[in-house]
Amino acid sequence: MGGYGAFIWPAYGIVAIVMAGLLVAAVRGTRARARDLAALEATGVSRRGNPPQSKGSDGDDA
Amino acid sequence: MHRFANPARFMRIAERLLPWVSGATGLTLIAGLYFGLFASPADYQQGETVRIMYVHVPAAWMALFIYTTMAVASVSYIVWKHPLADVAAQAAAPIGAGFTAMALITGSLWGQPMWGTWWVWDARLTSVLILFFLYLGYMALVNAFDDPERGSRAGAILALVGFINVPIIKFSVDWWNTLHQPASVVKMDGPAIDNSMLIPLLLMALGFKLYFLVVLVIRMRGELTARRVRALRLVEADV
Amino acid sequence: MTPKRRRLTIVFLGLLMLGSATALVLTAFEDNLVFFYSPTELETKNIGPDRRIRIGGLVEEESVGKQADGVTNTFRVTDLTKSVPVAFKGALPDLFREGQGIIAEGRFVKGVFQASEVLAKHDETYMPREVADALKKSGQWKGQGTE
8 A cells, every 4th residue: 555554444444434333323223113113012002193104014124 | 295205105115125225335335445445546646545535535425415415304394394304314414424524534544644734724624524513413402302393493403504514615625725625526627537546436426325325214214113112102101 | 475485485584694694704704714825925915924824835846955954944835926935844744845735834034934834735636647647748737746
């Protein structure tokens, strides 16, 4: 890297860390919310009084 | 427009596309890294450090693009009460903050060997730092209210007010003398970048954009589920 | 007026006012936002000799030298109209060379700009060395830097 490796590799490293971190945080957060929802629905909370939603959104995590 | 205003339908379509977009993201980023790190020449002046450009410039573009997206979403939330706009803006903010941080840090790592300094308070660098604080301020403000509706409204207003910073960042290098050089790719007489360097730059830019879509859809699903959980808990509390 | 139109008008007027206010503020603070002065601007702005400032321009061809002490670099900074002499004791950045854009921070002492820091500015042109050489050979060179 022409003597500039000490700058180039950390630059790519920080980009990799931040992008991987954002992705992992997003997936984890979404799974945790889905678990919350599944747990609530398992206790049999009534859905009445909610804004109309599509049927069958039973915690499907993609 | 109201076809996509139905959150359930929008998310169904988005999530069906998600695996394909994720695959395209991976392939584009791998190609971009290959061209950026190995299959492109060193610059005639800056030598190998030009490789930092392939992550620095796309990250900076994303920082501006995501803030613009948030501002547009905020307008449609305030004016048309679009139900997904607010979800999208809130899901986008941390991604934008991440890209802004990347742009600042990689810029610093580029500035030290080339300019001879990690940081200067010139108009470009300072306005990007302000953008970073706007992202953080937005995220803090949205969550600062007990009533999520009020948080959304306050956040949308902050996103709009802060949008004034976006053209300032873009044109700072033209309006004032700065240490930072003017734009290379978007200029009147065509890019001032050789094709061998434009290829990795554009590949990385495309990869970052696709990556944003992937993480955005995942975060939007999370936010929509969180809202459902909140609504259900309210019902539970009433019983 | 429907509520939607009213909200749209408020948003539009709000942004317009905010934009004008920002433009006014930025114009008022123009001198503080400018990162450096060119040698020509130095004459017209009439900056006091004791003020710490930054000057920017190209390193004049064949002006780079060293003082008798062997550590102080001397060179002239030019904007191709006017030029000023600069003295700098310290390490120059990697991009420093004749014809290169630089920014120096310091103050004038007896007509010589005593710099405490020298930063290299680079332009927005990126190309491989072979392309740069070919352009120079064919006489189509427009960029900075000679070597």
